[in-house]
Amino acid sequence: MEAISEKEPSDQRASEENKKIPHHNPTSSDETSIIKYEGWEKYSFQYNDSHPLINTFGVKIISFFGQLINKLGQLLSIIWLIYWFIYVLIITQTDTLGMKIHFAYIGLMIIIILIGNYLLNEVEYYKDTMCKFCGREYACREFKKPEIKEISTPDSFNITCTSFWKCKYCGHEDLRPEKRNLRAYKGKMNSKQRKDPCKKCGKEKAYQEFRRPDIKESYSSITCTITTTTYYKCKYCGSIYIEVEEKMETIED
Numbered sequence: 001m002e003a004i005s006e007k008e009p010s011d012q013r014a015s016e017e018n019k020k021i022p023h024h025n026p027t028s029s030d031e032t033s034i035i036k037y038e039g040w041e042k043y044s045f046q047y048n049d050s051h052p053l054i055n056t057f058g059v060k061i062i063s064f065f066g067q068l069i070n071k072l073g074q075l076l077s078i079i080w081l082i083y084w085f086i087y088v089l090i091i092t093q094t095d096t097l098g099m100k101i102h103f104a105y106i107g108l109m110i111i112i113i114l115i116g117n118y119l120l121n122e123v124e125y126y127k128d129t130m131c132k133f134c135g136r137e138y139a140c141r142e143f144k145k146p147e148i149k150e151i152s153t154p155d156s157f158n159i160t161c162t163s164f165w166k167c168k169y170c171g172h173e174d175l176r177p178e179k180r181n182l183r184a185y186k187g188k189m190n191s192k193q194r195k196d197p198c199k200k201c202g203k204e205k206a207y208q209e210f211r212r213p214d215i216k217e218s219y220s221s222i223t224c225t226i227t228t229t230t231y232y233k234c235k236y237c238g239s240i241y242i243e244v245e246e247k248m249e250t251i252e253d
């Protein structure tokens with residue numbers, strides 16, 4: 001069972017787009033079901049060859065400072081949490097000078113985190129667009145949308161993503177397995193029964209779960225969308241009913 005969707009999912013539009021992703025449709029408990037669809041390109045903004053920081057200092061130095069500033073941002077966040085805990089929760093004093101320092105600290109912390117992220121993103125962009133074949137910088141572009149493949153077997157559920165890059169100078173094509181913010185696994189089968197009657201034969205309490213559910217967790221920066229696919233079969237006529245449930249949670253930590 002294979003199908004290619006016309007639209008693609010994204011972190012922002014996951015909820016809307018998930019509805020357009022083709023469903024797994026196995027007809028028996030031991031069948032492997034594979035579906036393919038398109039994802040979003042990594043860099044939706046215009047490709048840009050002007051990266052003065054990397055061009056001036058080199059990627060190694062920018063990478064070093066990016067990681068250092070990133071760690072500093074994390075350290076400042078931890079110190080701030082401790083500070084907040086002691087002064088706001090325990091002492092509960094709000095003198096004006098204390099509050100001014102407090103807000104200045106938060107401002108500084110945010111700026112440091114943003115700078116660290118910016119530098120690390122620059123390094124990632126440099127590495128992604130560097131052609132490993134001819135060695136030219138800012139040379140590779142994604143020439144088509146990545147392909148996402150979901151494989152559901154009776155005991156496993158896996159998702160792979162492949163992106164397609166091409167060098168604009170030497171024409172070398174590079175297929176890259178891509179790490180998406182996805183987690184896929186098999187759920188437990190609870191022999192669930194559906195209350196609604198079978199859509200084919202009309203018998204009541206007919207749909208019985210016949211295959212372990214597939215669970216997909218799709219992460220964005222602050223939310224996680226959990227999609228659960230549950231497989232039911234009518235115990236009288238054998239017709240299949242596939243239920244796709246989606247819920248969104250906020251990431252707490």
Ligand SMILES: [Zn+2]
Pocket residue numbers: 131132133134135136139167168169170171172
């Ligand atoms: Zn090249």
Ligand SMILES: [Zn+2]
Pocket residue numbers: 198199200201202203206234235236237238239
């Ligand atoms: Zn039926």
